[in-house]
Amino acid sequence: MQLYGKKTTSSLMLGTAQYPSPAVLVDAIRASQAEIITVSLRRETADGSGAGFWNMLTGLGLHILPNTAGCHSVQEAVTTAQMARELFGTNWIKLEVIGHADNLQPDVFALVDAAKILAADGFDVFPYTTDDLVVGEKLIEAGCKVLMPWGAPIGSGQGLRNPDALRAMRAHFPDVPLIVDAGIGKPSDAARAMELGMDGVLLNTAVAQAGDPAGMAKAMSLAIEAGRSGFTADPMQPRDIAVPSTPVLGMAELM
């Protein structure tokens, strides 16, 4: 896939949170073959724990996508993005502006406002959004060149709750990279997203909270590759009736 001029072989973007240990995280990243990983910013503690994490990540040589997770307002998200740009040395920002405490759905109005400010300030904005077409259009107008619709609420592992809406997004934005972000639980969910024509999948909890994170990372990677190949191979359309796959011509009369 190609995002803001950066080409990657892998269509998987992997989050770095909630792993049992840093070593398990590194194993999972390697097994996933992801070239883009997401990170965040949090209050630094006196022991400088952030520095250790950062040193470990830079050693992996991957592309870093910082997020504004936990921000609930335009002001918070913009300030966090500016801090992330200095800290991580990248214009990339995964823009999250959370609007609801229960399902963590984006506040799409604040999202569009923040995207406008950040795009005008030179950021490459990756907006975490819903599957609403009109919001997608507003985000493109705001300067976003990638859209990241949710599959299901963050961390829910419910898979794709509204595949029809994702299909509509694909049809409506044929030239905009679409990444399903949030809600993936199993490899089949990721494969399905790719079969719908998505350009990539961003996931975290499904791998981090699996019994074997590295094993699940590999499974996700394979599923995403399979789903993408399935999409480009132009699958058959489902039919309402059975159609024999073995030719009936030349059948023996044995009754």
Added chain:
Amino acid sequence: MQIIVNSKPTDITVTSLAAAMVELGFLDCAVATALNGQFVPKGMRESVELSQGDRLEVLAPMQGG
């Protein structure tokens, strides 16, 4: 004077943000700062003067999804 550092009331004896960062022990370069909700670039810390009650946020890289 007292400022609020990452939500904690903290006494400092210096007035510039750069000096306060040293006094507070944030010597590592892998942090970003915001004062009263506004980003302060690293290069500007020297010229930013703190006032009583200012809210300072010091953020570092962390795991994220």
